[in-house]
Amino acid sequence: LCSALDLLSVAKQLEENMGVDGASFHATAISHCRKKLTTILSESQGDVFANPHVKLFLSKIKYHTQIIDAYEVLHQFETKSLGFDSEDDDEGGAPKSSWCIEAQAWIETYETVTGTSIDAQLAPPVTDPLRFWSFSKACSPPADSDVSDKQHAKIQVHFTDSTRSRTEILVHIFRPFLQDVFAYKTVNSIFDRLGLGQDYDYLCRCFGEWFMTLPTKVAAQKGFYNAKSPMVRWLQEIVIDHPPQAKTPLESLFRFCEESEDLPRAFLLAALCREAISAATKQLEAKTYGLIPWSSSVYPYDTLLRKLRVCLLVSLRLYGMPLGAFPITVKNVGDGNIFSVFEWVARDELLTSHDHDEIVMLETACKSSGLVTHPSLPEDDSPLRWTRLQRVCIAVANQQESSISTKTLPDEKPGALLLYLSKFNQPGYLVAHRALLLSVSFGKHPTDLQILQDTTTALKALDDYPELSAMSAAVRVEVWQNQLRPVYRAILFGFEDVPELSEEILAPLVYENAYWLGEFHRMALEVLTMIAGYSWDDQDLDEKFKFTLDENEDSNKDNQRNDKNDDDRQYKKQLPWPPAKNDVVLQRIV
DSSP states (O other), rough: HHHHHHHTTHHHHHHHOOOOOOOHHHHHHHHHHHHHHHHHHHEEEEEEEEHHHHHHHHHHHHHHHHHHHHHHHHHHHHHHHTTOTTOOSSSSOSSHHHHHHHHHHHHHHHHHHHHHHHTTTOOOOSSSOHHHHHHHHHHOOOOGGGGGSSSTTTOEEEOOOOOHHHHHHHHHHHHGGOOOOOGHHHHHHHHHHOOTTOHHHHHHHHHHHHTTOHHHHHHHHHIIIIIIHHHHHHHHHHHHHHHHTTSOHHHHHHHHHHHHHHHHHHHHHHHHHHHHHHHHHHHHHTTTSSSHHHHHHHHHHHHHHHHHHHHHHHHHTTTTTOOSSSSOHHHHHHHHHOOHHHHHHHHHHHHOSSSSHHHHHHHHHHHEEEEEEEEGGGGGHHHHHHHHHHHHHHHTTTTSSOOOSSOOOTTTTTGGGGTTTTGGGHHHHHHHHHHHHHHHHHOOOTOHHHHHHHHHHHHHHHHOGGGGGGHHHHHHHHHHIIIHHHHHHHHHHHHGTTTTTTTHHHHHHHHHHHHHHHHHHHHHHHHHHHTTSSSSOOOOOHHTOOOOEEEEEEHHHHHHHHHHHTEEEEEEESOOOOOOOHHHHHHHHO
């Protein structure tokens, strides 16, 4: 009977081929199983619940009963309301949050830069009620050890680990949020019947996954432009029922936004959470006489939104470039050991020019410019500031910013990334990254000797930073080993020994182009001379190759102190994010 219940619950033929309506047939099967269980209990002696077969049978009946109850609530709603959640039936007017305005502006910027709609990859909207077999298939039965012996205790029925299957169900379960303000109680009723009504972390994670499936226009309209938004009301009740106190309110959604790869939607979701927390904690602050302060409750989300702003700036400014092996998220960028922000800035510098002297002038001008801002700080919350960030991204996408004046940086030209990540304006590390990036570019375009010349110039410029001599030597060896030495291996031993090189492209240059080969020899010799000039006979090489950003150690310690001190965090001195930590790329090379 246990196996039969499991099989019947996911039998699509019952609904699709035999005309069964929803869970009606499954409810009949459960009724039969209850009669069998009653017979077993009446005929048994002793502690019947000690029998593992009886316990399993009881748990199956509980599990499938809860699934039927939850589904019936959803099915009743969908058969009555499906098709009435149009996106034009909300009250008009201005949005309730300035963060929403910025979120929508970032979505428009994303679409301008990428040339595609942010909603292009979304699944088509739901048009038919959910079938019972599909609902049951997305539910995950609990382990036997998790089932209580109490006959009337609810068990927790979570959804499957498959993101795709889970999302297909969530778009139906949270659909009431697109209706009027009272429809949100349907969502609570479904989760209560699944035994998850008090598992706020799980509910919020499910909500976050569903929110990411919404068209951005619908999400903004239903969340911000609706004076009685069911989404905001539902989140408010969670905050009120689960007061934040020392914890971050809606913490699971906070982590969800930190880890989300869809930065524009994560920004919109974080803004919605901030709106709900703001409204709820104003009530709590009054009720608790300041014990739960409004300012400290919204502070984490204000900080998160500013970090998302930085991630959006970088990802859209450098759109299409390889920025690392992992996606850009707030969590990954804040880790400090996944991405090199110095590399990002160096890539942006190379968008301006490959000429070392021009870039040095740019770095000097940015240091003294009055346009330097920090997108991660409250000062950049004004529309004038964040619209300038968005123009920075659009300028590159439209190739409107072919060059940046190094003497003056007028306001109508948004300027280089250095203006917004000024903590990373450290020429020694930036020139090292430019040398590495240019050498990789030469490896892809070996016919362009100017790229190799620019690489050599950047490597020579490392001599201007004697305190970084060990790093300079390591970078030069990296360029030699990866880009120059393979060419000589191909000349001496044949291209068969060097599979990383394209014989079709390089063979004519090596064997038929005397000028190219002569210039290549000359610049390769310069690199070898620089490597030979380093003192390699020191006994304590490990200490000499120690890589630190001494200039930023104090600010890193400040950041750590700020993270640990949560009691008075709204009054903390806020520092630019991300902090300039050890550079993961140069550290690996050294």
